Amino acid sequence: MSSSTGGRRLARHAGRIVTDAGQQRLLIVSPVRNEAAHIERVIEGIAAQTVKPARWIVVDDASTDDTLSLLRAHERELDILTVIARRPSADLDRSADRLARAAAPRAFNAGLAHAGTSRATATS
Numbered sequence: 001m002s003s004s005t006g007g008r009r010l011a012r013h014a015g016r017i018v019t020d021a022g023q024q025r026l027l028i029v030s031p032v033r034n035e036a037a038h039i040e041r042v043i044e045g046i047a048a049q050t051v052k053p054a055r056w057i058v059v060d061d062a063s064t065d066d067t068l069s070l071l072r073a074h075e076r077e078l079d080i081l082t083v084i085a086r087r088p089s090a091d092l093d094r095s096a097d098r099l100a101r102a103a104a105p106r107a108f109n110a111g112l113a114h115a116g117t118s119r120a121t122a123t124s
Contacts, residue, residue, distance in 0.1 A: 031107030
């Protein structure tokens with residue numbers, strides 16, 4: 001899949017964005033829930049990287065603390081940050097299937113879908 005952005009064509013491959021020039025750029029997807037005590041340190045850490053990701057999608061999975069409001073405040077300041085707020089899903093939360101109730105993978109997949117990709121690879 002490819003798209004055009006500002007005159008540059010981009011191809012998406014397994015969670016990375018590759019420009020026509022072949023330069024790879026990093027996409028980070030972070031599912032979070034009730035991380036108000038820690039999220040600002042994470043944001044500061046990502047912002048301080050010498051090689052920043054091209055895009056950082058944080059999926060708040062129905063936090064009951066101030067996580068979402070903290071993320072929204074930083075979203076206005078950090079141009080690489082996109083925040084998605086997910087609401088509880090009563091159908092999945094009541095499911096007898098333990099894997100269907102796995103919140104972090106559902107939130108991660110929502111972030112990938114928002115980025116326009118459905119595949120990711122782990123790198124070490």
